Amino acid sequence: MMQHAPALIVLIPMLLAPLVAMLRSPGAGWALFTAGAAGSFALSILVLEQVWSGGVVSYAMGGWVPPFGIEYRIDLANGLVLAVVSGIALLVAPFARASVAHEISEPRQYLFYACMLLCLCGLLGIAATGDAFNVFVFLEISSLSAYGLIAMGRSRRALLASFQYLVMGTVGGTFLLIGIGLLYAVTGTLNMADIAERLPATYDSRVTHAAVAFIFVGLSIKVALFPLHQWLPSAYAEAPSAVTAFMAATATKVAAYAMLRFADTVLGEALVFEQLPVGEIGVLLACVAMIAGSLVAIFQQDLKLLLAYSSLAQIGYIVLGIALGTADGASAGLLHVVAHAVVKCGLFVVAGVVIYRLGSERLDALNGLALRMPGVFAALVICGMGLVGVPATAGFVSKWALLQALIAEQAWVAAFTMLGSSLMAVIYIGVLIERAVFRAPDTSLSDTGITPLGAKLSLAALAVLTVLIGLWSDPIAQIANGAGAGLFEAGR
Amino acid sequence: MNLLAILLLPLLVAIGVGLFGERARNLRDGFTVLGGVVLAGLVAMQIAPVLAGVRPELVLWDMLPGLAIAFRLEPLGLLFACVAAGLWPITSLYAFGYMRAHHEHNQTRFFICFAIAISAAMGIALAANLITLFLFYEVLTLSTVPLVMHHGNENAKAGGRTYLGVLLFTSIGLLLPAIVWTYHLAGTTDFAAGGILTGLASPQTLGVLYGLFLFGVGKAALMPFHRWLPAAMVAPTPVSALLHAVAVVKAGVFCVLKITVLIFGLDMLAVAGAGQVMMVIAAFTILAASIVAMAQDNLKRRLAYSTISQLAYIVLGATLASSVAATGAGLHIVMHALGKITLFFCAGAIYVTHHKTNVSDLDGLGRQMPWTFAAFGLASLSIIGLPPFGGMWSKWWLSLGALDAGQAWVVAVLAVSSLLNIAYLLPIVVRGFLRPAPADDQCDKHQHGEANLAMVAPLTLTALACVAAFVFAGPIVALLQEAIK
Amino acid sequence: MSDVLGFYPYIAVAILLMIGLYTVMAHSNLVKKLIGLSVFQSAVFLMFISLGRRDGGTAPIAPMEHGHAVVDPAIIYSHPLPHVLILTAIVVGVATTAVGLALVVRINESYRSIEERDALASDRKVDEQLDQAG
Known part of the structure; x- marks a missing residue:
């Protein structure tokens, strides 16, 4: 059983x-979605433990030995990502039950869960696989199910948002496919470790350079890195609440992991960061994303849109870590993947509960929240502080790591841009909290009166996790540090 | 063990206050004072062992690899803890009088946040490294925001926004990078005697880093990051008294002093000359804030600018990089705390009893409130620095320190500032006692008289403490010399 | 010269890619966008197939004897792997087109148009009405 865990x-x-x-x-x-998520999560933790104590776990799919067969190769980096993705799925599950029953018509609900499972499978697949082409396949599995999930949103705008995402996503996926094809053309293999071994001989080939360009542009679309982010805000704003909570915490994160994997292991830092200016471009775009995303978020009047734009800025943090091209940067990026997943998932669940009870996602709906729903308000404050990066919350840990990586590289402009973006987060989170505390509740919105138990569970778990990671991040930070080092080692 | 008790006791009080709630308000208030007295006792019990060289430590767990949440009691921290813990029960007593006389709403929330803020102040005092310090520094900021915004009206919200904005901007934008940079340079953030940065960076780098730290500790209200202090005056007066005259601002200058002495080290700072620029900025702040204070008619705002000016004394003392000046700075933490809390107590008593907030309305009020105005006068004299009041000693040591560091001009700054202190503090007392009350007020049938006992008793006590501090300054100096040696 | 001619499939790939991408970006009609997307993807399929070609190569089918494949070194086989990969990619492409078309049908039902421009304008109108009402 245990030896099949990576595949299972x-x-x-x-x-x-x-x-x-x-x-x-x-x-x-x-029930099956919850069970599936729980199963995957339990196995992820087991595998992660195995990797931590015994090194990289390799699994030959169907018994075909790598590099001929498809290899699942789990090291600390993707072990962590697997645990985060399946863990978030598990945490969203209690909330999803009531939210889906409320937002999606009865005959479609079972399809919703089927799509969620497929999406989860795709995201986990991207993380687990050690085969470049397999990444593309799983990317498309997750994307196709995501298009369906987003289209189930409450208004007709969801259809348009889904279509726009489909076009952008397919272009992105195809770019990645071109890149992988070109890599195959120069190395004759699809196994990541094998490519990494053979690629240095072709570092001066223009085909290789083209492959790098295609892969990073393709992944940037999937990560929603500025200026390829247009699909994200409308998709997040229109999707059903449970989907937004799940996707915001996982989809872009897994794409970011793929970026990390390609940059540091498959293509190798010598090519990506030293020979080609991918790092410089990445840092620049990440800085613009951090400022622009936060700035636009400040002026939003729609809660989910506000959180979506804030996600764009947070993606900037992750990409900044990746683009530094150092092990410290990579581990900071991974830490932020974890921190932001938990925090943003919590905030989107808050938005979901507000929609469930008041039927509106306008900021006005938050007025008087502190009295109306004190528990939800507490979760908003805790997760909001996590987003800002207040000490003793998850966000602080990753920002600390990122800042340290930036200072080690003497990247002062990027460091202060990042801090500036954090301060802008104070403003937009502050606006939410101030509304919740000081404004009188909007009486035109009828309150259904009860927060579903499942939503309470999800919120409580995410809020506790935010603080727990903030106070005791030592284990996760150790894993992330090991992962960062491991990514680079595998690339050499 | 004792350290844990010191940290957790205020939290326990917070929980107790929450449980008693509004229904059992007498129990709730009694519990707060009792907690305060016990805490003050616990802290005071540490003085003798610390003077004898004992340094209790407490390591909780690693927050990040190699970065533990850890506490260590050293003399400087003990001094700050004594000030904050000692004044907490007195302020609590005063707060009950104030809040009840004023029929404030949400008193339970108020006392909970108050207790959490004290716990955070204890955390700052005991922190063994910069990361723990930063953690509690931010807790202190956030736990005091509900207190500043207590009234909930537009004014309070605007004040709260400025308060939060400036403090978070400085701490996230400047202090955090400074801490990470220090960690990058030294590989540790632990406070250690003699500093941890010796020989690790060029004087220029150190100068920039020192600037980041001093501006980053926004609670020290160094210009141009002082705006939050006047803005925070929208809070109820007990908040202004304890937090914005003692716990919060003193946490700021305490951080400055601790970072100067235990991260940079006085010797290295003196050699590298990294504090020169900041010295000028601190001197500027002293004079500028005093002049602004003179122009303020609102009593609390005047006191707020006076606080900014007095805080800069302490920063100045730290930047002089001489052990004598640092002793003076440490002394000033205590002396100014005693003086300024009295002044704020008086301002609150005047406001609650007579609903007067402006200096120009105080004519003749001294005859109705003799105790209050007498206390105000004593505290003013202490702040100005005349014997036989505690404030004299800190200015004395600061002046000696300036000469010791070869910066004679600083003595001139101190002298001019003392004159300015006289100019903005004493007229208030003079108005109260010597000017006749305005005519229409005479006809007022409501002769409110003195404030209630729960308010007069604390302010008399702190005013007397200003005198006592003159006589018993010895132990404080001993504690400081233990810290700085 | 022979270099350029030798690369002619790739030149075709590049041209098709451009046509596809241009169609996706330039047209407001959602169906046309999907057509562009399909052309774009097909170009990539073509690229992979070209990768697998070898001069004079034949289909890589080896006869089985006694349960073992017998490979004759004299025969040139074309490379099988790209074909297999592209089979998968084609399936993905078909699925994408199917989902896209399904979305277009739904969009047509709710907006009464398959022009992106019209749909966005109609949404904007609703927003304006809401703003005026609120």
């Missing part, structure tokens, strides 16, 4: 998805 992490959701589609029952769908 991905296979459990994959196999449960058709089962859910066949059972046609929302209740069973939710």
Whole structure:
């Protein structure tokens, strides 16, 4: 059983998805989704533990030895990402039950859970695989199910948002495919470790350079790095609340991991950061994203849009870490993946609860929240502080690591840009909290009166996790440090 | 063990206050004072062992690899802890009088936040490294925001925004990079005697880093990051008294002093000359804030600018990089705390009893409130620095320190500033006692008289403490010399 | 000269890529966008297939004897792997087109148009009405 764990992490959701589609029952769908997420999460933790104590775990799919067969190769970096993605799925699950019942028509609910399982499978697959082409396949699995999920949003705008995402996403995915094809043309292999070994001989080939360009542009679309981010705000704002909470915490993060993997391991830092100016471009775009995203977020009147633009800025932090091209930067990026996943998931669940109870996602709906829903308000404050990066919350840990990596590289402008963006986060989170405390509740919105128990569970877990990671991040930071070093080692 | 008790006791009080709530307000208030007295006792018990060289430590766990949440009691921190813990029960007593007389709403929330703020101040005092210090520094900022915004009206919100904005901007934008930079240079953030940066960076780098630290500790209200202090005056007066005259601002200057002595080290700072620029800025702040204070008619705002000016004394003492000046700076933390809290107590008593906030309305009020105005007068004299009041000693040591550091012009700055202190503080007392009350007020049937006992008792006590500090300054100096040697 | 001619499939790939991408960006009609997307993807399929070609190569099918494949070194086989990969990619492409078309049908139902411009304008109108009402 344990030796098949790397494959099972991905296979459990994959196999449960058709089962859910066949059972046609929302209740069973939710139960299986929760069970699938829990199963994957438990196995991820087991595998991560195994990697921590015993080094890289390699799994030959179907018994075909690498590099001929597809290899699943789990080191600390993707072990951490696997745990985060499946963990977030598990944490979103309790909230999803009531939210989906509220936002999606009964006959479609089972399809929703089937799509969620497929999306989860795709995201876990990207993280687990050690095969470049497999990344593309899983990327498309997750994207295709995401298009379906977003289209299930409450208004007709969701359809348009989904279509726009489909166009951008497919272009991005195809760019990645071109890049992988070119890599195959110069190295004759698709196994990541194998490519890494053979590629240095072709560092001066223009085909290799083109491959680098295609891969990073393709992944930048998936990460939603400025200026390729246009799909993200509308997709996040229009998607059903549970989808937004799940995707915001996982989809872009997994793409960021893929970026990290390609940059540091597959293509190698010598090519990406020393020979080609990918790092400089990345730092520049990340800085613009951090400022522009936060700035636009300040002026939003729609809660989900505000959080979506804030995500753009936070993605900037992650990309900044990656683009530094150092092990410290990579581990800071990974830490921020974890921190931001937890924090932003919590905030989107807050938005989901507000929509559930008041039926509106305008900022006006937050007025008087502190009295109306004190528990939800507490979660908003805690996760909001996590986003700002107040000490003793998850956000502080990753910002500390990132700042340290930036100072080590003497990247002062980027460091102060990052801090500036954090201060802008104070403003937009402050606006939310001030509304919640001081404004009188909007009486035109009828309150359904109860926060579903599942949502309470999700919120409580995410808020506690935000503080817990903030106060005791030693284990995660150790894993991230090991992961950062491991990524570079594998590339050499 | 004792350290944990010191940290957790205020939190326990916060929980107790929350449990008692508005329904059992007498129990709640009694519990707060009792907690305060016990805390003050606990802290005071540490004085003798620390003077004898004992340095209790407490390491909780690693927050980040190699960066532990750790506490260590050293003399400087103990001094700050004594000031904050000692004045907490007195202020609590005063706060009950004030809040009840004023029929404030949300008193429970108020006392909970107050207790958390004290806990954060204890955390700052005991922090063994910069990261723990930063953690509690931010807790202190955030826990005091509800207190500043207590009234909930537009004015309070605007004040709260400025308060939060300036303090978070400086701490995230300047202090955090400074800490990370220090960690990058030294590989540790632990406070250590003699500093941890010796020989690790060029004088220019150190100068920039020192600037980042001093401006980054926004609570020290060094110009141009002083705006939050007047803005915070929208808070109820007990908040202004304890937090914005003692705990919060003193946390700021205490951080400055601690960072100067235990991160940079006085010797290295003196050699590298890294403090020169900051010295000029501090001197400028002293004079500029005093002049602005003279122009303020609102009593609390005048006191706020006076605080800014007095805080800069302490920063100046730190930047002089001489052990004598640093002793003076440490002394000033205590002396100014005693004086300024009295002044704020008086301002609150005047406001609650007579609803007067402006200096120009105080004519003749001294005859109705003799105790209050007498206390105000005593505290003013202490702030000005005349014997036999505690304030004299700190200015004495600061002046000696300036000469010791070869910066004679600083003595001139101190002298001019003392004159300015006279100009903006004493007229208030003079108005109260010597000027006749305005005619229409005479006809007022409501002769409110003196404030209630719960307010008069604390302010009399702190005013007397200003005198006592003159006589018993010895132990404080001993503690400081233990810290700086 | 022979270099350029030798690369002619790749030149075709580049041209098709451009046509596809241009169509996606330039047209407001959602169906046309999807067509552009398909052209774009097909170009990539073509590229992969070209990678697998070898001069004079034949289909890589080896006869089985006694359960073992017998490979004749004299025969030139074209490279099988790109073909397999592209089979997968084609499936992905078909799925994408299908989802896209389904979305267009739904968009047509709710907006009564398959022009992106019209749909956005209609949404804007709703916003303005809401703003005026609020």
